[in-house]
Amino acid sequence: VTLLQPWGLALLLLALPLVAIYLLRGNPRRELTTAAFLWRGLEQQLTARRRWRRPPRSLALLLQLLALAAAVCALAQPALDARSSRQTVYLLDASASMLATDVKPNRFEFARAAIKTELESWQAGDRATLILIGAQPRVLVANAEPAALTRALAAARAVEPSANLRDALAIAGRHLQLPLGQGSEVVVFSDGTLSEPAGLERLAAPVRFVAVGTRGANQGVSSLQVRRGGGDAARFAGFASLTNYDTTNVRLPVRLLADGLPLETRLVDVPARGRAELPFEVPPTARSVAVALGGSDDLSLDDRAEISVPENRRRSALLVSRTPQAWQQALSVIPGLDVVVQSPDAYHDLGSELVVLDGFLPPRLPGGQLLVVNPPSGNGLVRVLGDVRDAPVSSYDAQDPLLRALDLGAIRLVKASRLSIPPWASSVAETAAGPLVLRGALDGRRVAVLGFDPLVSGLEKLVTFPLLVSNAVEYLSGSGADPAVPLGQPLLLPVAPDAAEVVLELPDGSRRSLSTGSGVAWLDDLDQVGRYNLRQRLAGGAQSQRTFFVDLFGESEADTAPHAYAAWPGASSELAAQQPGPPLWPLFVAAALLLLSLEWLHALRRG
């Protein structure tokens, strides 16, 4: 038991005057009697002839002393000792940067071995928790014995696209169970993150950071894109961006590949902590291009990037609008797109790959990819809840393919609709009144919904409008030409509703069957870098294939230089020492009240 306020025990000295009251003879209490003559001669038994008297055997005194002791103990705030068992929470960084090989065999294995070494010094009764730090930290084992921890440690893999250290520390804090035994701590094995985990409350146990890694000698492909040529719609160009995260200039041999076959090899100079751009031509028949770095750096995961090349063919688009001029102008500048314009009154389905429905929805939706603009109320696709006026765009996903390179934050819409989000869609831009832009997959095709009329809202006069149309067309007609997916990012792909079988082939050659029937495939565990194939076998026996690539793009993991923290958020050892076990003072308060009640009852009985 620990006393948090030991000075409170000094109040026990109050027992002395309390006892003295019983010992010390005061002036006798005056009391009237009806027959004093019967008391005569009894003065000799007056105990107070002496100044002090023998301590009386008084139940009241005993109860009062006990009540005083209980109250003093409550003031001293006793608490159970925090040494029931030692608790250790291990946080193991599982982000991609932990695969850097500046320590052998790599940082992740090095940290895993270090944890195993620490486990060897465990004593019986000690407990530990293992949390894998990723984009979403996961608790592998909680308050477990060493054997369970070792098993969980062996199964851990470093595949996470990022490390969310803040959430991991918060989870660790929740797994610390008071009282903490001596030596309890939170141990973080990580190469650090770019940003400090701010906003954390102080933890109950001290936090020990074990920095894994010694240097940042890494170069990687930080971006790879394929664009259709502006003048010639039949040609594509590739744009690669190489980044040197090291502190010295490097010259890298870079191999360009198309469909796995080498196109050319270049020597590219990349400055220290700098970037080099690498444009290249894509062969007309190529279906994918790749960029591979030579040389030897610490992290091989980002040394190769691959991306699909869009199908090199013309696409058909149907524009249904009462005011088609602005839309037609924006669509006509998109390479390889043949646009047919219809009035809503004269609408009939032409079987176009892309259909733009401006302020109009036919009773039966056409079969192509859909861009629905300012849907009328009462349509069967999305519920329109009402209008909002003079509404700024309050939030949007700038990384979404629909909104890429757009600055919607500066836009104030004169009029917009309030949409409800149907089950098949997700919201990518919102006003304060509700969703504004939706996208999703419905019945095996992509659908985008703009909850406003660009002409009425004044958007058509801004440069944002043609960019938005271009993004929408790219997104909707992007079959077979998905941009490279960053590692760990979930992906939603449409599948045929009548597909009999949907199989995902992973870069390591393994296959995984996906559920069919929902019209979409939700892929949220893309934890391998490389080529993925989504194969569908349709009910009629026909087969289709869709290829996409997952690459490690992003500075957060490619910059493998260990990071230090200016202000570590964990608890100090002093704080841990101040963390007692369960407080006991309520028990003593209750005991004091009970004793006082008994003393009261005793006084009542005595009158």
Place this chain on the structure above:
Amino acid sequence: LSRLSRGLAGLARRAGLGRAGVARAERERRRRLGWRWALDDSLLQRLERVGLAPRRAAHGGLGGEHRSRARAASTDFVDYRPYQAGDDFRQIDWNAYGRLDQLYVRLSEAREQLPLHLLVDCSASMGAGLPDKHDYARQIAAVLGYVGLARFDRVSLTSLGGAGPSAGPWRGKQRFATLLAALDDQRPGGSLSLDDALSGFIAAAASYGGQAILISDMLFQDGYQAALDSLLAAGLQPGIIQVLSPQELSPVVGGDVRLEDLESGETLDVGRSPQAVATYLARLTDWCGDVERFCLARGIRYQRITTDQPLQDVALVSLRRSGIVQ
């Protein structure tokens, strides 16, 4: 802490939460009625069947319900005696003459009123106790007075010491309210010498004879024997009802107190050790025993009661057992 506890206990008692807590309505009734609270209708109805029990025939005047030493014309046959010259011819039993051929006179007994003197000790010592001894004495006096008035006895009230009237005599139940009013006016106080107090009473009441019921704690430091003897000598039939409080019979043990006598003002510093209290109780027991023995030796009816006894039990049981009522 003890003082705090007592204060809380007092609050609890006032709030009706104490262990001796009586229902709030009952406490309100007692407060409103004062010392009369125990004199309810049910008790008075049961007292209708109770009468005083004089040891000798009464001679308080004809018309009562008690046997008289005087022989008078009435229906209560007592005896025959041979006719003597001068006897009333109307008293001759002609049936007996027909059978016996001798003249006999029927003797019948006159019914007389019994004078009942209620002597209530109003000295300061009667104002002590919880419940109050004087209040209890007034309740006893009211009970006995009602019994007497219901039997058309001559009931009078004498206050010994203190403040209060000496009033009466009254006859008939309709005067019960007058008796209660006289009892209302009594206030305990001062010291009392029983000899002095009774001498005046005897001078005024001796000619009536009858019962003289002394209701007192009998804690007369100067003695009581001579006074009781004087009552007997005056031809009265004394009865003693000694009223004590529970606090007198079981004083608190522990603590040093300065005792102050309510009547004499004498002060004594006493440590109420168990031994001292035991000694006091022994003395009190002896004192009460002396009173009882004295009464028994002289044929004086005696009953000791404590103020925590239910009045109904005292009126219908204790006083009957002691022979004061029947």
